[in-house]
Amino acid sequence: xxxxxxxxxxxxxxxxxxxxxxxxxxxxxxxxxxxxxxxxxxxxxxxxxxxxxxxxxxxxxxxxxxxxxxxxxxxxxxxxxxxxxxxxxxxxxxxxxxxxxxxxxxxxxxxxxxxxxxxxxxxxxxxxxxxxxxxxxxxxxxxxxxxxxxxxxxxxxxxxxxxxxxxxxxxxxxxxxxxxxxxxxxxxxxxxxxxxxxxxxx
Numbered sequence: 001x002x003x004x005x006x007x008x009x010x011x012x013x014x015x016x017x018x019x020x021x022x023x024x025x026x027x028x029x030x031x032x033x034x035x036x037x038x039x040x041x042x043x044x045x046x047x048x049x050x051x052x053x054x055x056x057x058x059x060x061x062x063x064x065x066x067x068x069x070x071x072x073x074x075x076x077x078x079x080x081x082x083x084x085x086x087x088x089x090x091x092x093x094x095x096x097x098x099x100x101x102x103x104x105x106x107x108x109x110x111x112x113x114x115x116x117x118x119x120x121x122x123x124x125x126x127x128x129x130x131x132x133x134x135x136x137x138x139x140x141x142x143x144x145x146x147x148x149x150x151x152x153x154x155x156x157x158x159x160x161x162x163x164x165x166x167x168x169x170x171x172x173x174x175x176x177x178x179x180x181x182x183x184x185x186x187x188x189x190x191x192x193x194x195x196x197x198x199x200x201x202x
Contacts, residue, residue, distance in 0.1 A: 034072045035202070038082035042142055078188040081201050087185055088139060088154055095135045099128035102161055106131060109164025116163075119156035147201075151193035158186040 073086030095102050106126045110116075122134040134157065141150030162182035169175035195201040 030072065030075070034076050034082040035080070037072060038076075038080075038085045042081060042085060042147060079191055079195060079201070084151065084189065084192040084201065085142070087189060088142065088150075091154060091158065091185070092135045092139055095131055099132050103128045103131045105161045105164035105168060106157075107164065108167050109160040109162065112167065113160045113163050116156040116160050120153055120160055122157070148193040148196040151189045151196065155186040155189035155193065158182045158189065162186065 073082040076083035076086065078084070078087070103126050106122060110122075110126070120134065122130055124130075126134075135154075138150055138153050138157070141147070141153070159182070162179040165175050165179040165182065169179065192201055
């Protein structure tokens, strides 16, 4: 595949979505837009040295709204680029909104998953600020680093939190069920990482 000349990526904002009125009702168009925006974020930003672009990628969910992105990406298969990217932003949004609980679950989970803790790379001790910083660092990897490694780190993080949540579960079993969902997400991210390494994540 020919490598295009590096240029400033165009990041999706409200105007992009407003300019595609058929996306919401046409499944084929929606899939096309989902893949286009995901590719711009991952492939475009990775080829840019522009620090401002990197910052905007990290803050995209806050600046443009996770709901809009989720509307585009949430129906994409877990083993696709848009489906994978949606899971990363969903993970970040969740960590930022519940950092106290997540840091407590992470601290518990890493006692039982030391290998995953080494991959995830959260500072010790893992307080709310450290957990938020780790997730933001993972998303910077979308823009500047090896995307497969980014997915591995996110998967390890999700697995550790799931382990901690299961150990801290109450009698209602709600936490056990949610821990199972986190493990499922971790598995999906690891599968995507393997696909990325062989050039099959699109």
